[in-house]
Amino acid sequence: MGPVTGGMSILPTDDNTPSPAATAGEEAWVSRGPWRRVLEGLLASPTAVLSGLLLLVIVLATLLAPVYAARVAGSDPFRSGLSAKIEIDGERVPVMQQSTEGLGLGVTPIGPTWGPQYFLGADTQGRDVAARMLYGGRNSLLIAGASTLLCLALAAVVGIVAGYVGGRVDSVLSNLIDMIWAFPVYLLAISLSIVMIGKSYSFGPFEIASDSLIVPILIIGIVYVPYVARPVRGRVLALNQSEFIMAARGLGIRRARILLRHILPNVATTLIVFAPMLMALNIVTESSLSFLSVGVQPPNASWGTILQDGQALLYSRPVVSMAPGLAIMVTVLLLNLFGDVLRDVLDPKSARGR
Amino acid sequence: MNRNRMPASRRRHMLAGATAIALCTAFQPALAQDDAHYGGTMKLLAVAAGGTLDPQINYTAIYWELYGFLYDGLVTFKKVAGADSAQVVPDLAEALPEVTNDGKTYTFKLRKGVKFANGKEVTPDDVVASFQRIFKVLSPTSGGFYGGIVGADKCLAEAAGCTLEGGITGDAAAGTVTINLVAPDAEFLYKLSVPHASILPADTAASDMGNTPIPGTGAYMIESYDPNAQLVMVRNPNFTEWSKDAQPRGYPDRIEYTFGGTEEAAVNAIMNGQADWMYDPPPADRLAELSTSAPDQLRVAPLAAWWYAPLNVNLAPFDNLKARQALNYAVDRNALVSVFGGPALAQPVCTILPPDFPGHEDFCEYTLNPGPEWTAPDMDKAHALVEESGTKGQKVTVVTDDSASSRGVGTYLQTVLSDLGYDASVQTISGDIQFTYIQNTNNNVQISISQWYQDYPAPSNFLNVLFGCDTFHPGSDSSINISGICDKDLDARMKAAMALGVTDPEAANKEWAKIDHDFMALAPAVPLFTPKDVDLISTRLGNYEFSSQYHWLIANSWVQ
Numbered sequence: 055m056g057p058v059t060g061g062m063s064i065l066p067t068d069d070n071t072p073s074p075a076a077t078a079g080e081e082a083w084v085s086r087g088p089w090r091r092v093l094e095g096l097l098a099s100p101t102a103v104l105s106g107l108l109l110l111v112i113v114l115a116t117l118l119a120p121v122y123a124a125r126v127a128g129s130d131p132f133r134s135g136l137s138a139k140i141e142i143d144g145e146r147v148p149v150m151q152q153s154t155e156g157l158g159l160g161v162t163p164i165g166p167t168w169g170p171q172y173f174l175g176a177d178t179q180g181r182d183v184a185a186r187m188l189y190g191g192r193n194s195l196l197i198a199g200a201s202t203l204l205c206l207a208l209a210a211v212v213g214i215v216a217g218y219v220g221g222r223v224d225s226v227l228s229n230l231i232d233m234i235w236a237f238p239v240y241l242l243a244i245s246l247s248i249v250m251i252g253k254s255y256s257f258g259p260f261e262i263a264s265d266s267l268i269v270p271i272l273i274i275g276i277v278y279v280p281y282v283a284r285p286v287r288g289r290v291l292a293l294n295q296s297e298f299i300m301a302a303r304g305l306g307i308r309r310a311r312i313l314l315r316h317i318l319p320n321v322a323t324t325l326i327v328f329a330p331m332l333m334a335l336n337i338v339t340e341s342s343l344s345f346l347s348v349g350v351q352p353p354n355a356s357w358g359t360i361l362q363d364g365q366a367l368l369y370s371r372p373v374v375s376m377a378p379g380l381a382i383m384v385t386v387l388l389l390n391l392f393g394d395v396l397r398d399v400l401d402p403k404s405a406r407g408r
Numbered sequence: 409m410n411r412n413r414m415p416a417s418r419r420r421h422m423l424a425g426a427t428a429i430a431l432c433t434a435f436q437p438a439l440a441q442d443d444a445h446y447g448g449t450m451k452l453l454a455v456a457a458g459g460t461l462d463p464q465i466n467y468t469a470i471y472w473e474l475y476g477f478l479y480d481g482l483v484t485f486k487k488v489a490g491a492d493s494a495q496v497v498p499d500l501a502e503a504l505p506e507v508t509n510d511g512k513t514y515t516f517k518l519r520k521g522v523k524f525a526n527g528k529e530v531t532p533d534d535v536v537a538s539f540q541r542i543f544k545v546l547s548p549t550s551g552g553f554y555g556g557i558v559g560a561d562k563c564l565a566e567a568a569g570c571t572l573e574g575g576i577t578g579d580a581a582a583g584t585v586t587i588n589l590v591a592p593d594a595e596f597l598y599k600l601s602v603p604h605a606s607i608l609p610a611d612t613a614a615s616d617m618g619n620t621p622i623p624g625t626g627a628y629m630i631e632s633y634d635p636n637a638q639l640v641m642v643r644n645p646n647f648t649e650w651s652k653d654a655q656p657r658g659y660p661d662r663i664e665y666t667f668g669g670t671e672e673a674a675v676n677a678i679m680n681g682q683a684d685w686m687y688d689p690p691p692a693d694r695l696a697e698l699s700t701s702a703p704d705q706l707r708v709a710p711l712a713a714w715w716y717a718p719l720n721v722n723l724a725p726f727d728n729l730k731a732r733q734a735l736n737y738a739v740d741r742n743a744l745v746s747v748f749g750g751p752a753l754a755q756p757v758c759t760i761l762p763p764d765f766p767g768h769e770d771f772c773e774y775t776l777n778p779g780p781e782w783t784a785p786d787m788d789k790a791h792a793l794v795e796e797s798g799t800k801g802q803k804v805t806v807v808t809d810d811s812a813s814s815r816g817v818g819t820y821l822q823t824v825l826s827d828l829g830y831d832a833s834v835q836t837i838s839g840d841i842q843f844t845y846i847q848n849t850n851n852n853v854q855i856s857i858s859q860w861y862q863d864y865p866a867p868s869n870f871l872n873v874l875f876g877c878d879t880f881h882p883g884s885d886s887s888i889n890i891s892g893i894c895d896k897d898l899d900a901r902m903k904a905a906m907a908l909g910v911t912d913p914e915a916a917n918k919e920w921a922k923i924d925h926d927f928m929a930l931a932p933a934v935p936l937f938t939p940k941d942v943d944l945i946s947t948r949l950g951n952y953e954f955s956s957q958y959h960w961l962i963a964n965s966w967v968q
Contacts, residue, residue: 132823132826133823133826133827134743134819134820134823134824136740136743136744136746136747136820137740137742137743137746150746152746152750152751153695153696153699153700153750155696155699155700156696156698156699156700156701156703157699157700157703157706157708157752158699158750158752159695159696159698159699159706159708159749159750159752159753159942160692160693160694160695160696160697160698160699160749160750161692161693161695161696161746161747161749161750162692162693162696163693178692178693178747178812178816179816179819179820179823263833264805264833264835265833347810347836351833351834351835352815352819352822352833352834352836353819353822353823353826353834365670365672366670366671366672366691366693366812367693368672369672369693369694369697370693370694370696370697371693
């Protein structure tokens with residue numbers, strides 16, 4: 055995806071005065087608090103409500119992974135279950151099933167039972183795929199969410215400092231952003247992962263283990279910073295020239311106060327609009343890295359690692375690949391749908407233009 | 409080459425009587441049919457390349473399978489299928505050597521007219537330089553295989569200036585090479601038959617040649633090599649078949665070995681007729697389908713090999729004997745057999761020497777009820793040993809290569825180590841570097857997954873090579889004693905057993921069985937299973953032959 059450039063017309067604060075053509079109803083809408091208006095806007099959209107609810111269901115389901123594994127599946131999804139047996143129709147059957155036909159070669163993990171145990175079948179290690187899907191989803195969402203927050207925070211700092219301070223600082227930061235953005239995102243992420251994954255890091259009393267989720271969070275959080283920092287900088291540059299900022303300066307208000315009271319709230323809405331889209335991107339990036347063995351490390355799971363596990367079972371047990379693929383697709387679709395509505399709500403001019 | 413055979417058959421026709429003519433006439437179409445098989449391009453696949461091309465350094469089954477058709481030694485293993493494949497036959501030497509001086513001196517007479525792929529004729533100087541080079545490049549078997557040559561001790565101490573003075577001499581005028589040993593060695597001809605004893609041009613650089621092919625004398629030469637993409641072998645223009653047993657001319661004109669992709673993709677390519685063979689075993693889940701849908705394309709053969717997990721005896725936690733023994737007790741070998749495709753393709757093992765191998769005796773200490781065979785893991789004992797060792801909670805990383813089977817075994821071991829109370833993780837690295845990575849002590853590998861296939865049918869090839877003091881080279885990529893164990897007493901007993909093999913092979917084998925037992929008491933590794941070779945071949949591939957030494961004799965098969 056290419057960079058989004060230019061400022062975005064967003065949540066009305068000091069600079070967003072109602073147009074002369076605004077109706078009485080719109081005036082009333084504008085007169086309410088900005089966050090309440092956002093909430094009302096979202097609730098008024100069936101798409102936002104439905105996608106939001108479904109996202110909530112996915113998040114809750116993944117949070118309940120330990121409960122599902124312990125109480126329903128009755129297995130540890132991180133332990134090999136190569137010798138495990140389960141009861142089906144009163145009969146104990148092995149999870150890893152030895153071929154009895156032809157030359158009698160090969161072992162195939164049990165397929166979907168559609169029951170509590172091995173609902174989606176087993177993987178090559180005899181582990182419950184459904185339980186791993188929930189744990190994997192938790193990690194995928196955690197990494198995507200945390201890297202989104204990290205990315206937005208870094209992008210906000212870089213974009214605001216560059217746009218507001220200007221001069222040489224802007225020049226250095228802008229060139230740095232351009233330099234990072236010049237690398238293909240996936241190539242940069244894979245390169246960083248290869249270098250960073252599999253090693254432990256110590257920072258004084260703090261230690262990051264080789265298989266820690268912090269490593270993919272950091273990598274994914276960093277590679278998308280230019281994607282957000284550039285429009286944030288553009289927005290700040292536009293705000294700098296706006297009448298209410300000029301007026302504030304003219305009144306002798308301190309720079310820090312202008313930054314906190316006027317610039318930041320306007321930029322915050324830009325960041326909020328980016329959040330769901332960035333999260334969707336990060337889910338796909340995390341899955342890609344994990345699929346390539348440079349993201350979440352075994353025995354930990356993510357939707358990407360389960361996809362990788364399923365690759366070896368593509369012919370005999372396709373559900374092992376299809377399940378995480380479907381989960382990624384649905385989650386990303388829901389985030390994009392929700393993000394579209396959120397952008398419309400935070401950008402009334404754009405919404406009215408439709 | 410093709411022309412050389414036809415006149416011979418014609419001569420037989422001319423000299424034979426009426427009956428013979430009738431027989432020959434019946435034979436003729438067969439010969440013509442055989443000739444028709446020469447040519448074509450054979451396409452091979454592997455998940456990863458095998459690393460360096462240097463035949464005196466590379467120690468991987470993937471390239472040893474090729475070296476048999478690229479390089480020659482003074483002697484070699486007969487390139488035929490079946491039991492005869494373990495037989496040593498003369499190769500660059502005209503005949504098997506004359507052994508004198510109470511078994512300590514071997515004299516070889518070189519064949520005349522054999523040329524390297526660069527056009528230079530093989531001379532005794534090339535042979536002498538090649539043996540010196542084994543030490544100069546720190547060949548992984550320089551100590552284990554060739555340490556018994558006179559002067560080898562100095563070469564092992566200072567490789568760069570290796571001359572093997574008194575150990576090997578060449579007589580250019582007589583065309584002979586003489587090798588002197590410190591003591592008789594019953595396995596010496598076997599050791600001369602492996603690729604590390606390949607004869608290379610004397611001017612070959614005394615360093616790892618990496619991706620640059622060294623000219624050989626085999627039927628083929630390497631045209632190009634990119635370890636990330638492809639290796640291409642073409643016919644050696646300077647080759648003339650001198651012995652079909654030693655170096656057959658091979659059927660395909662060109663062999664293309666493509667690296668990358670997955671085992672799944674390789675299976676699909678073979679089933680779609682886009683490739684002829686895959687180096688990696690087909691994934692366990694595809695085997696079930698293939699064994700019913702394409703049984704004619706599968707070949708299963710027993711191997712003298714084992715899959716094992718070397719435990720670094722110089723690094724925590726496995727510097728503790730009880731920790732090593734605990735893991736041996738805890739591993740469920742049957743579970744690992746299922747990773748490899750089930751009992752039809754693998755058999756649990758407890759010993760270093762594989763079943764049916766010289767010196768092997770059935771015994772299993774690390775099982776629920778110790779006896780001749782492994783029965784089940786003994787987790788209670790394993791937990792108790794970990795507690796006693798005081799290593800519980802320590803971090804352990806299992807280093808595997810990226811093949812499906814190796815990753816599967818690594819993930820399983822990670823579970824077992826976690827169950828024992830360790831903070832275990834798995835590190836998967838590319839197959840073309842994993843084997844050298846786990847050998848180098850600088851990488852601090854605690855436990856890894858590795859495999860060992862016999863170089864030759866002698867117990868020392870497992871015990872002395874994998875656990876001998878001479879094969880442990882700290883800081884080197886060529887340190888095949890991955891465990892890093894060096895037990896002086898057992899080392900001396902191994903040397904004595906090798907000497908005993910010269911006069912009394914049976915007594916030597918009994919001693920090797922005891923040594924195997926005593927090594928397992930020290931638990932420098934976890935024996936996992938002995939695999940069977942399973943090859944998936946294309947429908948067009950014919951004349952599949954399996955050798956116990958080279959495995960599939962690649963160039964003995966045809967593709968047209």
